[in-house]
Amino acid sequence: MRRTFLKASLVALAVATGLVQLPSIADAATRGGKMVYARYADSLFLDPVLNDANVDIWVLTNLYDTLLQPTADGLGVQPGLATKWDVSGDGKTVTLALRPGVKFADGSALTADDVKWSLDRARDPKAGAWNSSLASIESVSVSGPETVTLALKHPDPTILPALATFNSAILPQKAFEASPGATPEEKAKSFAEKPIGTGPFVMTAWKRGVSMTLKRNPYYWKQGEDGKPLPYLDELEFQIIPDDATRLLKLKAGEIDGTEFIPYARVKELQADPNLRMELWPSTRVRYLTFYCGPTYKDGKPNPVANPKVRQALNYAVNKDAIIQITTLGLGKPMRSFMSATTPLFVGQDNLYKYDLAKAKALLAEAGMANGFDLQIYSLSGNGDDANDLAAVQQMWAQVGVKLRIDQVDNATRTARYREENFGMRTSAWTNDISDPSQITSYFAYWPNIHSLHSNWQDKRVDELFEKSQQEIDPKARAEQYREIQQRYNESAPILYLYETPYPVAFRKNAKGFVQIPLGNNLFEAAYIEK
Amino acid sequence: MSKAGLIAARLLQIVPTFLLIGVVVFVLARLLPGDPVSAMLGDRASDEAVNRLRQQMGLDRTIFEQFAIFLENAVRGDFGTSIAFRVPVTSVIAERLPVTLALTGLATLIALGLAVPLAFVAGLNANRWPDFLIRSVFQVGLSSPVFYVGLILLTVFAAWFRWFPVGGYGEGVADILWHLLLPAVTLALSFAAVIMRNLRASVLEVLNAEFVDFARAKGLSRRVILTRHVLRNALISTVTLVGLHAGSLLGGAVITESVFAVPGMGRLMVDSIFARDYPMIQALTLILAVVVSLAFLVTDLVQMALDPRVAR
Numbered sequence: 001m002r003r004t005f006l007k008a009s010l011v012a013l014a015v016a017t018g019l020v021q022l023p024s025i026a027d028a029a030t031r032g033g034k035m036v037y038a039r040y041a042d043s044l045f046l047d048p049v050l051n052d053a054n055v056d057i058w059v060l061t062n063l064y065d066t067l068l069q070p071t072a073d074g075l076g077v078q079p080g081l082a083t084k085w086d087v088s089g090d091g092k093t094v095t096l097a098l099r100p101g102v103k104f105a106d107g108s109a110l111t112a113d114d115v116k117w118s119l120d121r122a123r124d125p126k127a128g129a130w131n132s133s134l135a136s137i138e139s140v141s142v143s144g145p146e147t148v149t150l151a152l153k154h155p156d157p158t159i160l161p162a163l164a165t166f167n168s169a170i171l172p173q174k175a176f177e178a179s180p181g182a183t184p185e186e187k188a189k190s191f192a193e194k195p196i197g198t199g200p201f202v203m204t205a206w207k208r209g210v211s212m213t214l215k216r217n218p219y220y221w222k223q224g225e226d227g228k229p230l231p232y233l234d235e236l237e238f239q240i241i242p243d244d245a246t247r248l249l250k251l252k253a254g255e256i257d258g259t260e261f262i263p264y265a266r267v268k269e270l271q272a273d274p275n276l277r278m279e280l281w282p283s284t285r286v287r288y289l290t291f292y293c294g295p296t297y298k299d300g301k302p303n304p305v306a307n308p309k310v311r312q313a314l315n316y317a318v319n320k321d322a323i324i325q326i327t328t329l330g331l332g333k334p335m336r337s338f339m340s341a342t343t344p345l346f347v348g349q350d351n352l353y354k355y356d357l358a359k360a361k362a363l364l365a366e367a368g369m370a371n372g373f374d375l376q377i378y379s380l381s382g383n384g385d386d387a388n389d390l391a392a393v394q395q396m397w398a399q400v401g402v403k404l405r406i407d408q409v410d411n412a413t414r415t416a417r418y419r420e421e422n423f424g425m426r427t428s429a430w431t432n433d434i435s436d437p438s439q440i441t442s443y444f445a446y447w448p449n450i451h452s453l454h455s456n457w458q459d460k461r462v463d464e465l466f467e468k469s470q471q472e473i474d475p476k477a478r479a480e481q482y483r484e485i486q487q488r489y490n491e492s493a494p495i496l497y498l499y500e501t502p503y504p505v506a507f508r509k510n511a512k513g514f515v516q517i518p519l520g521n522n523l524f525e526a527a528y529i530e531k
Numbered sequence: 532m533s534k535a536g537l538i539a540a541r542l543l544q545i546v547p548t549f550l551l552i553g554v555v556v557f558v559l560a561r562l563l564p565g566d567p568v569s570a571m572l573g574d575r576a577s578d579e580a581v582n583r584l585r586q587q588m589g590l591d592r593t594i595f596e597q598f599a600i601f602l603e604n605a606v607r608g609d610f611g612t613s614i615a616f617r618v619p620v621t622s623v624i625a626e627r628l629p630v631t632l633a634l635t636g637l638a639t640l641i642a643l644g645l646a647v648p649l650a651f652v653a654g655l656n657a658n659r660w661p662d663f664l665i666r667s668v669f670q671v672g673l674s675s676p677v678f679y680v681g682l683i684l685l686t687v688f689a690a691w692f693r694w695f696p697v698g699g700y701g702e703g704v705a706d707i708l709w710h711l712l713l714p715a716v717t718l719a720l721s722f723a724a725v726i727m728r729n730l731r732a733s734v735l736e737v738l739n740a741e742f743v744d745f746a747r748a749k750g751l752s753r754r755v756i757l758t759r760h761v762l763r764n765a766l767i768s769t770v771t772l773v774g775l776h777a778g779s780l781l782g783g784a785v786i787t788e789s790v791f792a793v794p795g796m797g798r799l800m801v802d803s804i805f806a807r808d809y810p811m812i813q814a815l816t817l818i819l820a821v822v823v824s825l826a827f828l829v830t831d832l833v834q835m836a837l838d839p840r841v842a843r
Contacts, residue, residue, distance in 0.1 A: 045617055052572050126583070129576045185587075189617050208616055208623060209802070210700070210794040241698065241792040245682055249690045250697040250792075412565030412807050415574055419581070428574070443575060450577065 029225060033529040034235040035511060037522075038247045038259040042209050042240040047192040048169035049121055050128045050185075057166050057433060058520045062214060062236070064169035064197030067096055067115070067148075068160060070435045074284060074518030075344050077164045077435060081110065081198060082148075085163075091155025091473040096163075098146040103219035104172045105202035112142040117173040119150075130167035133158070133434065155473045161436040166521075172196055200231040200525035212238040214524075222525060232513065232528035248506075251276065257511035257529060260522075262504040263384070264328045270506050277509055280331065280502035281516040284340045284432040284440075287332070287385070289377065289393070289425050289496035290418075294456035298422040304373040305424075311493040313363035315353035317400045318393055322355075324499050327388040332499035337486045338444050340500050342518040345437045345482040352490060353497055360400050372401020376424035378417055381408035386427045389498060421454045425496070428453070431520050437482055441466055445489045457494035534835065541828050549820060553605070556816040557598055560809050566590055567614040567807040588614065601813065610817075611810035615803065620814045623799065628818065630700060631795035634787070635780045637711055638718035639773065645719065646726035647769070651762075653727070654734030665727070673724035677783055681717040681790035688713060698792035714791040718783050722776060729772050733765035740764075767838050774830025778823050 045051045048060055061069075069080040082096040102110040121127060123134035136156035143149045152159065162168060175196050181187040195203055198221065201214035214236040222230045239256060241247045247259045248266060252273070262270060262278070270278045291314075295306045305311050324332040333341075336348030364370055375397075379386040386408075394404045409417075417423045432440055442449045446466045447458040462485050469481040490497075503516050510530040515523040568584045585591050589600065604611060610620045649669075653662040672680075689697040701710040737743060738761060746756050785797030796815060803811040 044615055052576070129572060129580045132577075193618075207626070207794070208618070209627075209799065239699070239792075240794075242798070243698075243789050243792065246685065246698050246790055246792050249685050250699075253690045253693065253697050255697055255699075409564070410805055412563070412570035412805065414565075415569040416565035418574060419569060419578075450575075453574075 029232045029513060029526065029528040030530050031224075031226075031228075031232050031528070032234050033531075034237060035233050035258070035524070035527055035529055036237045036239060036256045037514075037524070038239045038241045038250060038256045040240075040242055040244075040247070040261050042238075043212065045189075045192055046195045046203070047128075047188045048167050048171070049130065050188055050192075051166075052129055054431070054520060058522050059238070060166045060169060061199060061521045062201045062524055063195050063199040063203060064166075064171065065199050066164050066166070066169050067098075068164035070161070070164045070517055070519055070521070072515065072517055074282075074342050074432075074435050077160050080164065081115070081170055082163075085160065087160070087473075091157075092152045094150040094152065094159055094163075095143070096148045096150070098148065099221060100146055102198055102221045104175070104196050104198050105217040105219060106172070106175060106196050107219060108172055108174065110170065110172075110198055112145060112148050114173050115148045115170055116140045116142050118170045119148075119168060121171075122168050128167065130165075130433075133162040133165060133439075134168060154471050156471065157473050157475075157478055158434070158436045158438045158470065161434050165434045169197065201236055209240055211240065214238070220525075224526065231525045233524065236524050236527070251506060251508070254508060258505060258507035258514060260503070260505050262506050264331050264501075264504065267329065267331060267504055275509055277507050277511075279505050279507065279514070279516075281505065282342055282518050283501065283503045283516075283520065284342050284518045285429060285503070285520075286335055286338070286340050286431075286500050287389070287429045287498045288335065288338070289389075289498065290423075290428050290453050290455055291425055291457075291494055291496065292421065292423050292455055293452075293494050294421070297424070298420070303424075304369060305375070307367045307369075308492045309363045309367040310369055311496075312353070312491075313360040313367070313369075313400065314397065314402065315493050315496055316356045316363065317360035317402070318353075318396050318496060319355040320353075320498060322396075323389055323392045326392050327385050328499060328501055331504070332501045334499055335497040338489055338495060338497075339437055339440045339486070340432070340518075343432060343437050343440065344435060345479050347483045347486050349487075349490060353493070357399060364400055370401075372403065374403045374405065376405045376407060378407050378409055378414045378423055378426045380411060380414065380427060383427075389427065393496070418454050421451065421456060423454075428495075433519060435519065438466075438470060441482070441485060444495075445485055452494060455494050457492065459488055459492060462488050534832065537831060537835070538828065541824075541831070545821075545824050548824065549817060552820045553602070553813070553817060554598075556813050557601060557809075558594075560807070560812045561594060563804075563807065565807055567809060570805065570807040571614065605813075605817075610814035613803075613811045614808045615806040615811070616808075620811050623811070624796070624814060624818060627794060627796045627799050630793060631781065631784055631788070631797060632822070633707065634711055634715055634718065634793060634795055635777075635784055637708070637715035638722065638780060641715055641719035642723040642726055643773070646723040646730060647766075650727045650730035651734060651757075654731045654738065654765075657731075657735055662731075666731075669724040669727050672720035673728075675720070677717060677721065677786045678790050680720060681714065681787060684713050684717055685791070698790070700792075700794055711793070714787045714793055717791070718780065718787045721783070722780060725776070726769055726772060730765055730769050733768050734761060737761045737764045763837060767834060770830055770833050770837065774826050774833075777826035781819055781822065 041055050043056045043059060044053060045056055048064055051057060065081050067080050067082040068077040071078050081099055081102060083099050084097040086095045098112060104110060119140045123131050123137050125131050136152045136154060136159060138151045138153045141149050176187060176191050179187045179191040181190050200217055200220045202217045203212060204215045205213040216231055216234050220229050224230045224232060244263050250256045251259050267278055270276050291305045291311055293306055295303060297303055320334045324330060336350060336352050337346055339346050341348055379390055390406050397404055414426055418426055430440060444453055445462050447463055465481045465485050469478050472478040472481060505516060512530060513527040568581050572581060589597060613620045613623055616623055649665050653665045656662045685697055689695045695713050696710055699710055701707045743756060743760055746760055784795060785801055788795045788797040800815050803815060
């Protein structure tokens, strides 16, 4: 049932957005066989709590399950290891009914104690980078063999999406504690080498930087369309091939069944290839340039873009449609808020900072900057998107007298300068990890977290609204708070708005059923190879 | 100096060399902007998370303390745990080193196999059409960028004709050779061009040397003159060249391994530098230094065998 619902909503979404060429869902899925999927980079640490990167996050759902799961459109939650959830009237108690009869991949039964232990581990403020998503939990208690109750410190509208996010995955306490190692950190390392979860697959071999082999978990609880347990595949192999051109050649030669991160410039060519199917999944990905907004730079020089009028002018001076053509060959869409249109509570403004040179010049004159100024930006060396975006922006800004100096550096350098808040501008991209606007807002707009993307932009009203919204359980009131936050942020423009892009993946014609949700998660549970 | 003496002297020289390399790499890695924590945690982590991880990794200690710890462990053969992979660096390198050695070894054989006979043909036909033809073909090999040659070979021989797999690494000797042939040819082309040009010049030089005139005057057969006198003398400089090229061959492997998705040390080195994986960068550099030093030692030994004057 659930499967059908998921597929139906996916198809609706894909068709509605016109992004995905309709896969032949009507065909019955084939059972058995092996799928080879090439990734651009290998995973690093398959611990749901202690990992740090998308290379882990995006594949964790194939190994572990969470109590709730994000819906395919990324806007809500649906049942996972919990079949029912109930939030009390005062919003301070969440009661979860566990799915009966679920087993881990090693055959041991999932218990309420595993759930309590996993959530306690995930919310430990000393563990990992993600524990703040569960910070509102006061205590987790086992109130029956199949019931877990969360007592909250305060009402938390984000708690349900947080329970559907990778870091709150449920692990087997016994197997974890039996893993070699003296400390919890060492145990986590050895457990993550041979992870055991309730997900559709279990990892059987991992050659670091080369390949990862996942075998079907025979105990998986979700049903396929044929009424038998998922997954359809017997085996899923991830091959690691960093070079874009090599990945595509391998796909064309039929040595792999699918691959990710297709360069935009190659999308049309793959769409025309009768052996392949190009899929463009709706995403939460936004591409933007961050301004440093403080009154002075680290070296004491005054910051010309500290004035919001100047930032607005720079936004008006950029022709986003042209950049979307240049960099994404028309696959992107202009940003309409700082969050993507696929984020819950998104309120967009059509034609946000639509290209208007006269307005840009007028705003600069108002700000006393009619003669222009110099700006600096850090970009990633070797990154084609950065190079294309910035070459265009540089030329467009030259029209209003702004000279952009592009410093190409590697990622670690760019991140270091960012943390030091020692940059004029930087190139950036963002994807949400949770089906809720609070994550992106806490990073972009809420100063106390990381100084609004380390830009030092602050709007006290936005901070106040955000803090309120974090405890607001009236959906209407929360939506109104988010409307005001987005309106205030977008008007002050601490970023240069560029575009949203879909996730470009490609498969051989007979490799079907893969799903990438807007949060980025790669779902292979219903993937299959047609014979 | 005897052979054993030479080896002993070389090994003694290696010790301070490695110490120096160790210091330079240790300092250089830390001079790069950013650190493993900022590379690992990315843009989103809070300052608390960054500081906590920095402390866990011992990065909050002074560089002298860090070096002392590194040295102490290295002497015991413990190069630490990879920051990115979270496993001992030696276990990752143990998987990758044979791959790169196989690739560069095969590339050297291919380069020699192509260059040596053709250099003789060119040298013996100096300034006639076979010479021009060989030289122009190799000129193209020398001047084409490695990644471009690699992509062309992949497109033609792997994607079109399907004679070879599009990158990757096999299992078992035959499968591995099949996977490594295209990348090895790619790596070998420019190397072969260098060897060919050098060897051709040596052949010409030796052919004009007085002892060859003398050998001819003695009435030795052309075959004997070519193999015993010309080949042997001309090869001495080639051996030196091959030895000296070991380093740049390993450098070329970085690009080749990326294009052909070969899981070797070159790719690992690039990834490790981007991740600021200090223990991995240090161990890789030291091991590459060992490989290059050994290549030099072998070069000297081969030279001794070819030219007894070197031993004296």
